[in-house]
Amino acid sequence: MEMSIKEEAAKLKPLQFQQDDTSLVMGLRAGHVGAGTIFYDKYVRHVQRVVTRVMGVDPELKDITNEVFFQALKSIHSLKEPERLKAWMTQITVFTSRKWIRKRKRKNWLRFFPHEELPEPTVYPDEPGAKNAGKAVRDIIEHMPVEERLIFTLRYMEEMQLSEIAEACGFSIRTAKRRLAQCEKRFKSMAQSDATIATYLEASDKWRNR
């Protein structure tokens, strides 16, 4: 059986939905599996960054990340402004992270596991002192109420603007500002009494002023 060969010599243009988020959302709504993978590739680093800011280096990062994407794909039809896909993804990531934090807290309470007995996922490399200081910072953050933890990490670790944080967390800017002030106070108070953090800051201050 002889096959007929069609040749297309022209250079292909990229698929339209690889160019902008509006077209990508259209592809996702149409159910293109290829659009799903492009969507994943485009936003996976952003999602992981936000999850890591809020939760630290988490042993379940893979599952949390994939849940964010499936939540997004399930509700893609409700996205009103496709051109603001990134901000919407940030919001879903924050909401999903909050759900995981709460789920763990409930689970730990039911199991009577003290926080310290949970698996220790984080290993801080290289710099002497950084490991312990990083761990101390995470300990303080993990003892914050969930909402404060979200605001604090997004502001000071992800360096987001207050308006972006308010949108991502579903608060008014006024509420976000008030809660940020509360968690700043809480963090300062706990960090001041932490010897590991004090030692690290002293050492890095010396280094920076050399």
Place this chain on the structure above:
Amino acid sequence: MEKQMKQYETLLRDVARQEDDQVAATFDHEAARAQFIMKLTGDPPKRTTGLLKFSIIAAAAVLGIAITATVYFQVFTPTTPGLEPQWVQVGSDDSHTLKFEDGTRVRFNENSTGRVAQLAVHEGEVTLESGRVDLKVTHTDQTDWHVLAGPYRVAVTGTQFEVKWNPQESQLQVDVFEGSVLVTGPMLENGHAVIANRSLTANPTTSNVQLSSMADARDTDLQQSTKTPQEAALGTDDEKLNAVPGESKEKVSPATKSRSVVISTAWISEAKAGNYSAVSKTIKSHGLQRMLSGASPSTYLLLSNAARQAKDFNTAEQVYEQLRKVYPGSGHAATAALYLGRMAFDQQHQYPAAVKWFNIYLNEQKSGTLHRETLGRLMEAQFKSNMGEAAKQTAKRYLEQYPNGPHSIRAKELSGP
């Protein structure tokens, strides 16, 4: 009080940077991507295990899964090919060939459907929904083509190969005629390199992975003359497989294959658990090249970072440099450059070498949190290498891009009035 809060802000940014580094070094992106695609393309999530113990919870869970599945299939049932102009659907007596300016050729064979997108001059993505596609990819340093077939990803830098995907039977077959490809997906989470005249079949439903000589092995002289950097760095599959006594040169049985995987998994688990000395011992007992056999770039980084943590700097350096040769131009290669720079700076105190690697990283990665930190590190390394003018210029560049960055105080000092 103000100064104290500034210090805390710097510390928090430092912690964020450390955590980014750790995720970059340890997170297996290929495995996560494969898991996502597996679910996306129809494998139902396995979340019901254990729920039968609790009848009330089970009822609720079943209801929840039913609702989820309804939404899931509404969203993800593939639509008819042809809706987009880039879709390709080929009839029973036909084939369809796409040629690109750099000489790369993609041919969909009879009864095949899928899509092709050229992402850049030497980058492209083929999504094979069903049937058979063969590619001849022109090799350059920037070449990055890949084929997505169900939950599998076949990555290529320059080669000729064919991919078959049967979605009904979840059967993948990859035949490589020239060069080599890297296949990732279920049971191949860490990636497996397939070289010329080898065929890999994988089926996630039957948990079967098989690597064999191609029945119709073609011109063997040709493959000798077209070795890719992967082959040069890794050796051939024959060499790798012969390292395990008793393995067949011609065909790898599933049992033998799984033995090889067990060895890989053991050290990967140790590395992820932070047991670096155990990884170091495994390197000594198994040999570096064998551990890196068919490894994905994430696996390279995991091994090199484990060696670095175990203070085996020579091995770490070797693996980082090999990663850069095997996967040139990739994000992982850039990360390897960053770690080479950090190792030269922090552990070996070889500041000119650190300058070199930080510059390479910054040329390859133009943005991101690590970009900011690396620029700061470059400035310090230049200062310590007595490269005063270069340090001054880098300091100015740093302040332009990151006026409030953690190295901004130092940058102001170095940039002068």
